[in-house]
Amino acid sequence: MFLGERFRRKPERSVTGTDNQTILALHHLNAAIRRSIERTESKQELDHMTGVYGWVMGYLSDHEGEDIYQRDLEKAFSMCKSGVSKTVAALERNRLIERTKVASDDRLKKIILTDRGKELTEQIRADNERLEAELTRGFSDAELTALRQFLLRMQQNITESREER
Secondary structure (H helix, E strand, O other), X not given: OOHHHHOOOOOOEOOOOOEOHHHHHHHHHHHHHHHXXXXXXXXXXXXXXXXXXXXXXXXXXXXXXXXXXXXXXXXHHOOOHHXXXXXXXXXXXXXXXXXXXXXXXXXXXXXXXXXXXXXXXXXXXXXXXXXXXXXXXXXXHHHHHHXXXXXXXXXXHHHHHHHHO
């Protein structure tokens, strides 16, 4: 069944009886994106790695020359300390990053990409650009701007709801 057909049908009801069309649409889109990522060259090369590894490597590449620490990754990706710690450890194990001591503070370790990490980051960027083009094909600039604003608002709504609990 074509994805769009699913959303032209009568809305499905959750156990609470509410319309879940937005959640359902986002779930299906997320699944389709994941399947596309699974078929990329970079994912084939590192099939044991998750998507967040690529985002972290891209962040490190974008901030090359700056001192980046685990706390910067926590903030940039809204991740908990343990999640970032596991991600950094896995990237280091795969020789994609290095942690180096900082002269001013022995407790801090700066995170930098290795040459292998830089090469893979460029491959991931190319894969992401292809996926972005595929996802946004046929959208006007105004539609893309509106879509990104809606998604950002949803993210803010869910963040605020978590903080209120």
